[in-house]
Amino acid sequence: MKTAVCIKQVPGTSQVEIDPVTGVLKRDGVESKMNPYDLYALETALRLKQQYGGEITVITMGPPQAQAVIREAFMMGVDHGVLLSDRRFGGADVLATSYTLSQGLQAAGPFDLIICGKQTTDGDTAQVGAELAEFLKIPHVTNVCKVHGIEAETLEADLDQPLSIATAKIPFPCLITVEKGIFEPRLPSYKRKKETADRQIRVLTLDDLPDKDPIHYGLNGSPTQVKRIFPPENSNTREMWEGNADDLSSRLFRFLDSHKYLQQLR
Amino acid sequence: MAQIRIHQEKAAGKQEALAKLCPFGAIEVANGQLSISAACKMCRLCIRKGDGVFEFVEDEVKPAVDKSQWRGIAVVAEVENGNVHPVTLELIGKAKELAAKVSEPVFCLLIGTDISGKAKMLLEYGANEVFVYDQPELRHFRIEPYTAVLEDFIRNNKPSAVLVGGTPAGRSLAPRAAARFRTGLTADCTKLDISGESDLDQIRPAYGGNIMAHINTPRHRPQFATVRYKIFSIPPRNPNASGRIHECELTPEKLASAIEITKVLPKAQEKGIEEAEVLVVAGRGVRKAEDLALLQELADLLGGKLASTRALVEAGWIDARCQIGLSGRTVKPKLIITCGVSGAIQFVAGMNGAEKIIAINTDSTAPIFQVAHIGITGDLYKIVPDLIDRIKNAGEEA
Structure with a gap:
């Protein structure tokens, strides 16, 4: 079984701020780390490998420094690493990111199973997995909260829905996105760090991908454009209400209604 | 490039x-x-x-799609257990508002099995046309047939924008379809507006809500956006609304899926106070154990849980698992309403991360008012029963 796990390097904290005067993203002292949701995808792949054998490849798109998250995956027990790195990938939105990853997976594959985390902590769109599956023309399921096992090249898993848990059977090749907490992720091992220190990471640029047309990548391949970024408004002011009980309850009712706390009644 | x-x-x-x-x-x-x-x-x-x-x-911009060929704001209805999810109605309300600004119709796409009966309701909330795909293959949400339906609907009707609820199904379907049309998708929008040639102005948070981004999809159609539940308001229902309902169908081959759903089990709804989005908290201002039923009723109406301060747990009125504070649980709900809670520091430490804190207390100098976003000086025994009546009436009218 060949498994691929998509991972991403993200800022070490979500406490990034925008300077209200200059509009510049403040990044003083912001370290990078592996997207925490990806640890669950990695652990899922490692557990399946323990049970059914095979090899695991991690793939990430980013600057050369993003090799750090591939090294970390090696320390957890992953076999191969692929870095998609090219200035021409810069400015990619969900569509261009998914497309680039799909090209990278085709160049490095084929894979039976592709596992993605639920979302990232920086963009947090939670939509790259589904777009990636579309570009690879394979079925996908999201919100996997439990894996029952693999039989006859078919994965059986539980999907976390708002009101129910659905059990699905999905044949290879396929893509799944896993929920936080599906397994407890293992810690990177020092022993493996030493063992994998010299392991090669395969670096792919646009010229190594099946589709070499730059118009499909980066800013050019992105239908969405960020017009501007700005700090959120702080709406949490403090106020005191006084008066007779009837007025107070009426006012509280209107507040709850207009702030959508009563919508489940309708 | x-x-x-x-x-x-x-x-x-x-x-x-x-x-x-x-x-x-x-x-x-x-x-x-x-x-x-x-x-x-x-x-x-x-x-x-x-x-x-x-x-x-920038190189020469490649020719844009002919935007005048794409008209209408479409909403993909979310159906779970045979019921239309309220996020659908919220989206219809927003779609109506957007459509009015650019003089376009509101479409609603209804997908499922035995769901045709829900179409009229969607018209009553403001859709001009409802497109129903009611077929046995669509009983469970599976990605291939649902994407095939959405694709068929888009090719036939060419909406300028497609709004999808930010639910697990919506967050799986919208990106899959957006990739198929090679168009833009903006996830979890918190504000939507429209201008020019039906260009959506999409505002969404990033970096865990520490930054807001304003996003456009200037050269592609349709423009996909997902919006979470309870971001927009449900519009008023008009039982006399008219509009058209189209019964649509795809061949079984087009609805084929490699995925098999073998069982669907309802989730156990027993949640602790840490998971509740809304909490009503009883404090020492509650005079006797029987009065907790009043606050429990308010919690139920708000879809939340009843919690308490330490004093009530020690008095044996309520289970220790419901206690908030340093010696109890730490909670971070979207809304917390404290009733007769003075706000000792040990209590406040367990709840001051709540998004919205409303405090009701007769003593206007109570420390709880230091952390409350809305502090109400008044008697819970007068305010809460009256509030419950108003909420019940509103529920019956809808």
């Missing part, structure tokens, strides 16, 4: 300062020359702030 050109001659002596402009660390200095690495996200901040050192060079 679009790229950033560096005018090295203008950068003399200030390379280091210029490199610091980039929030992603993509500008590097080597041998006195500036360069841009693969960390570049094309945010173009360096172009705005770099005193002309960085220039944005």
Whole structure:
């Protein structure tokens, strides 16, 4: 079984701020780390490998420094690493990111199973997995909260829905996105760090991908454009209400209604 | 292709300062020359702030789609257990508002099995036309047939925008369809507006809500956006609304799926106070154990849980698992309403992360009012029963 796990390097904290005067993203002292949701995808792949054998490849798109998250995956027990790195990938939105990853997976594959985390902590769109599956023309399921096992090249898993848990059977090749907490992720091992220190990471640029047309990548391949970024408004002011009980309850009712706390009644 | 050109001659002596402009660390200095690495996200901040050192060079823009061919704001209805999810009604309300600004119709797409009966309700909430795909293959949400339906609907009706609920199904379907049309998708929008040639202005949070981004999809159609539940308001229902209901169908081959749903089990709804989105908290202002039923009723109406301070747990009125505070649980709900709680520091430490804190207490000097966003000086025994009546009446009218 060949498994691929998509991972991403993200800022070490979500406490990034925008300077209200200059509009510049403040990044003083912001370290990078592996997207925490990806640890669950990695652990899922490692557990399946323990049970059914095979090899695991991690793939990430980013600057050369993003090799750090591939090294970390090696320390957890992953076999191969692929870095998609090219200035021409810069400015990619969900569509261009998914497309680039799909090209990278085709160049490095084929894979039976592709596992993605639920979302990232920086963009947090939670939509790259589904777009990636579309570009690879394979079925996908999201919100996997439990894996029952693999039989006859078919994965059986539980999907976390708002009101129910659905059990699905999905044949290879396929893509799944896993929920936080599906397994407890293992810690990177020092022993493996030493063992994998010299392991090669395969670096792919646009010229190594099946589709070499730059118009499909980066800013050019992105239908969405960020017009501007700005700090959120702080709406949490403090106020005191006084008066007779009837007025107070009426006012509280209107507040709850207009702030959508009563919508489940309708 | 679009790229950033560096005018090295203008950068003399200030390379280091210029490199610091980039929030992603993509500008590097080597041998006195500036360069841009693969960390570049094309945010173009360096172009705005770099005193002309960085220039944005764009190739000829490829011909845009003919936007006049794409008309209408479409809402994909979310159905679970045979019921229309309220996020659908919220989206219809927003779609109506947007459609009015650009004089376009509101479409609603209803997908499922035995769901045709729900179409009229969607008209009553404001859809002009409802397209129903009611077929046995669509009983469970499976990605291939649902995407096939959405694709068929889009090809036949060419809506300028498609709004999808930010539910697990919506967050799986919208990106899959957006990739099929190679168009833009903006996830979890918190504000939507429309201007020009039906261009959506999409506002969404990023970096865990620490930054807001304004996003456009200027050259592609349809424009996909997902919106979470309870972001927009449900519009008033008009039982006399008219509109058209179209019964649509796809062949079984087009609805084929490799995925088999073998069982669906309802989730156990027993949640602790840590998971509740709404909490009603009883404090020492509650006079006797029987009175907790009143606050429990309010919690039920708000879809939340009843919690308490330590005093009531020690009195044996309520289970210890419901206690908030340093010696109890730490909670972070969207809404917390404290009733007769004074606000001892041990209690406040367990709940001051709540998004909205409403406190009701007769003593206007109670410390709880220091942390409350809305402090109500009054008697819970008068305010809460009256509030419950109002909520019940509103529920019956709807």
